[in-house]
Amino acid sequence: MERQALLNIESVSKSYTGKAKALEGVSLTIERGQFVSIIGSSGAGKSTLLRCINRLIDPTSGRVEFDGKEVTKLGKRELRQIRRRISMVFQHYNLVYRSTAIENVLQGRLGYKSSIAGILGLYTEDEKAQAFGILDQLGLAEFAYRRCDQLSGGQKQRVGIARALVQDPLLILADEPIASLDPKSSRAIMEHLRWAADDLGIACLVNLHQVDYAIEFSDRIIGLKDGKLVFDGTPAELDAKAIADIYGTPYVKEHAVRPQGFSDAVEADVMAAAGVA
Numbered sequence: 001m002e003r004q005a006l007l008n009i010e011s012v013s014k015s016y017t018g019k020a021k022a023l024e025g026v027s028l029t030i031e032r033g034q035f036v037s038i039i040g041s042s043g044a045g046k047s048t049l050l051r052c053i054n055r056l057i058d059p060t061s062g063r064v065e066f067d068g069k070e071v072t073k074l075g076k077r078e079l080r081q082i083r084r085r086i087s088m089v090f091q092h093y094n095l096v097y098r099s100t101a102i103e104n105v106l107q108g109r110l111g112y113k114s115s116i117a118g119i120l121g122l123y124t125e126d127e128k129a130q131a132f133g134i135l136d137q138l139g140l141a142e143f144a145y146r147r148c149d150q151l152s153g154g155q156k157q158r159v160g161i162a163r164a165l166v167q168d169p170l171l172i173l174a175d176e177p178i179a180s181l182d183p184k185s186s187r188a189i190m191e192h193l194r195w196a197a198d199d200l201g202i203a204c205l206v207n208l209h210q211v212d213y214a215i216e217f218s219d220r221i222i223g224l225k226d227g228k229l230v231f232d233g234t235p236a237e238l239d240a241k242a243i244a245d246i247y248g249t250p251y252v253k254e255h256a257v258r259p260q261g262f263s264d265a266v267e268a269d270v271m272a273a274a275g276v277a
C-alpha cells in the first residue's frame with residue numbers, strides 16, 4: 001500500500017538568540033501512520049525539531065507543511081485548529097497531578113471546545129465514554145478515577161498517551177517519552193505508541209536516547225548531530241558508521257542493545273564509557 005505524506009519539513013533552521021544554530025537546514029517527510037524515531041546526543045536539536053512542527057517554537061527559517069497546510073504561515077486561530085490533530089507526549093508527563101486520570105485525558109478535548117466550556121470542564125457523555133474507552137485500551141480502566149499523583153511513572157505516561165489519543169490526532173510528537181521510566185514501563189509505552197501507529201494509523205515522531213528501542217520499534221530513524229540531519233534510514237541501515245556519525249565518536253552497535261533489566265543508570269555509564277554524551 002502506498003503511503004501518503006502527512007508532514008513535510010523543508011530546510012528548517014532555528015537559532016536561539018546569541019547561540020549557534022540549534023537546527024540547520026533540516027528537511028524530511030513523514031508518512032501517515034509511520035513510526036519514526038529521532039536520535040542524537042544531548043543538545044543535538046531533537047526537542048527543538050519537534051517543537052518547530054507544532055510551532056511551540058517558531059523556526060527562524062524554512063517551511064513546515066502538515067496535512068496539506070503550511071503550518072509556518074498559519075495565524076493563531078488556524079494554528080489552534082491544526083494543533084488539535086498534532087498531540088504531544090512529554091518526558092515528565094505534564095499532567096495535573098491533583099486531578100484524576102480521566103480528567104487529565106479529557107483535557108485532550110480542550111482544543112475542540114469554546115474557552116468557556118473548557119474552563120467549566122463541560123464534556124459531553126460521548127467524550128467521557130471515549131476517554132474511558134482509551135484508558136481501558138491502555139489497561140488503565142481501574143485507575144480512571146484515581147488522582148494522578150497516586151499513579152506510577154509508567155501509568156502516568158499511559159495517561160499522557162491517552163490524553164494524546166483522545167485528540168484524534170494524525171500525528172503524535174513524543175519528546176523522550178521513556179527517559180524517566182524503568183525498562184518494563186519503557187517497553188510498554190513503546191508498544192502503545194507502535195499500536196497507535198499500526199492500528200490507529202497515527203504517525204509517531206519519537207525523540208529517544210535509547211538507540212536499542214529506536215531500532216526495535218521504528219519504521220525509520222532520523223539522526224541529528226549539532227542541529228543537522230546526518231542520518232535518515234531504516235533500523236537495518238543504522239550501522240556502526242551511522243551511529244558514529246550521529247554521536248560523533250566510534251560507537252559499536254552492541255552498546256546500543258540494552259539487555260533485559262539493564263537500568264538507565266547502568267546504560268548512562270555505558271554510554272559515557274563509550275564516549276556518548
Ligand SMILES: Nc1ncnc2c1ncn2[C@@H]1O[C@H](COP(=O)(O)OP(=O)(O)OP(=O)(O)O)[C@@H](O)[C@H]1O
Pocket residue numbers: 016017019021022040041042043044045046047048049
Ligand atoms: N529556549 C532556549 N534558549 C536558548 N537555547 C536553547 C533553548 N532551547 C534549546 N536551546 C539550545 O539549542 C540546542 C538544541 O537543544 P535541544 O533541546 O533541541 O536538543 P535535544 O537534542 O533535544 O537535547 P536533549 O536530548 O538534552 O533534550 C542546544 O544547544 C540547547 O542548549
